[in-house]
Amino acid sequence: MKVLWLQASGCGGCTMSALCAEAPDLIDTLAAAGVEFLWHPALSLASGGEVTRLLQALEAGEIALDCLAVEGAIARGPMGTGRFQMLSGTGRSMLDWVRALAPKAAHVVAVGSCAAYGGVTSAGGNPSDAVGLQYDGAHPGGVLAAGFRGGLGLPVVNVAGCPTHPGWVTETLMLLAKARLTEADLDSLGRPLFYAQHLVHHGCPRNEFYEYKASALQLSDLGCMMEHLGCVGTQAVGDCNIRPWNGEGSCTRGGYPCIACTAPEFEEPRHPFTETPKVAGIPVGLPADMPKAWFMALASLSKAATPERIAKNAVAPRVAVTPTIRKPGGRR
């Protein structure tokens, strides 16, 4: 499968993250499934006229486009022209190129939350009038219609994340190359279920604090960050704590909250990112699929039952009280 990768209105961080793929590295991982790049802006030699000629040949159908991968949102401004991002040397906007090339592609992949939904590029009043490929925030229909399908029948595959985990990108491309990704393997927002069927909460090392609602009061505390610090790991999709980042990392392991960067409109939480909105002192926002009454009952019960070790550690930067060791009684 030959992939044309375009960088639209974004930061390029999903490519930079993909280069962190390990064991094997990005290139060997993709090659193992027969994935190669027709052109990638950060990796390929071709520049200038060589690239323009390639794009023209793809547009004319002279070269098959197995997969169009777009990283970054698509700017529609100013005034609907798309000229907030021109593709250099071509005299045409990225908006125009994406609309021209997507119908030629067997598959279209949105790499990152910007390309999927608009993401951070559409934050704060959306100065460049940016949208995702097939979504405008959570609403179907971006620069491509809600009914758009790639040549092989799939909607835009939304590898959402800000940035994307290297594995999300490589495995999506590999599954497509091996014809093992169907529409049933995507969630209702177009995200591959292999990572979107998990919650960031799964495997979070702060789970014991969560169980007792033993909460961190400030960043650098070890406790659960849901109650005060804006963490939405119990609602956000992603396997971040099942297969960590850069070796051993994740946001919650790094000491800061999950902001649901895999979700549409995460860039506008309507409260400061690291503060939990509350009504009458009670946090707004429930863990996924949890009935409110049960959550309230369990939370008050577990909070009352918090062991001293957990209460103390929750508000400390390093473990202050270690688990009590129960000695086995079998031998003397």
Added chain:
Amino acid sequence: MSDTPRLVVGPFNRVEGDLEVHLDISEGRVAAARVNAPLYRGFERMLEGRAPGDALTLTPRICGICSISQSAAAARALGAAMGLVPTDQGAMLAALIHAVENVSDHLVHFNLFFMPDFTRPCYAARPWYPRAVARFAAIEGQAARAAIAARAGLMHILGLVAGKWPHTLALQPGGVTRTPGARDVLRIQTELRMFRKHLETQVFGGPLEDFAALDSRSALMRWDRGDAGLFLEIAADLDLDALGRGAGRYLSFGAYPLAEGHGFAPGLWQAGEVTAPNMAAIAEDLSHSWMLGGMAHPFDGVTRPDETMREGAYSWCKAPRLEGAPVEVGALARQLIDGHPLAVQLAGGGVLARVAGRLLELARTQILMEAWAEALDPGAVFMRQGNLPETGEGAGLVEAARGSLGHWLRIEGGKIASYQIIAPTTWNFSPRDAQGVPGPLEAALVGAPVEPGEDSPVSVQHIVRSFDPCMVCTVH
């Protein structure tokens, strides 16, 4: 003599974003250049009216390659407004986190962005060509592949103490969110040891200390080991010192602020002298930018795009000036302002000087990182708490891999009233100002040779990439 009087070069890849260069050609050389940063997103506008702390989440996402630099600048700007600085150990861990990104960027730039241009068929007759292809062919070159692996390993440090890369929230005005333990420190040191091994076996072909001790241009040009040696052989053959020379005016905000001072000193270099830069004398000129408003210091600046994209302007990039004149920023600037004798000899140089300055800094930063890791105290406090003011202002001035990065923040009524950013490539790739003075890249391109039939002159590509541009940061 070229028969093409004008060229428009783009799409321009391996520049972290896209770039369009307009060239006037005369007698086979570039007579004038205009540089267009073709992407506007409007981050400064997005931040207005938000909670000040949101800058720590949003500004790293300006850039996927300078992400931590943006974090560091935002944290420092907020800290300045709060009257808060990190604890000593927090500052040291933050410096280490930032340095990991910067050396990773240097490694990526050299191996993936800059060197592949020497594998172009136009160089097939050069004696070094087969070695350049073996080492630096795009995607497949041995050096490129080894660099990708070494970088991924080094970034385990960020997994350990910054959660992930890019786009961490670990850097805060008071320090770092993750408190490392003794085993974390040892893991950090192990990763650094592995990275040194990569640098010494692949990049330098010898001890880092030997490269860092080079004290003259002639000593540099005698370095014949590793990929650095291959680059220097190519540079001598193609006279890359003469290609794309700088104007000799350099700025550094100072890298890695620690309790005992900066890792690399701040300063303004001009006419061979280093002085303290007057930060109040920074102003952004909008005469050739598709931006509305007048010339202003970033505390007073606005970002209002000219949606008509008026004639006469040609870039979304503003034109920052220090005391009315452009400055070049980057690794070479930092190293010569820090007083390194080799860098001082390279001042005013072109492609060779910029790339050699970056290699020198790669070696020196590794040595700094090792010292900081050794000095990390797992029993220390890594973060200090503070409160945001209802009203205040602050500047966060840091050094990204590719040069000086500043955030200027004003808070009113507990919200961001104004947030202005000048990124390294805003300085280097600025358009002309009202006096018609070109930006540093525009000036450096004048005189570059253009061969008959070239639509994307290779000399122009070398010069552009020698700055290690980050185009997504440029306009932001």
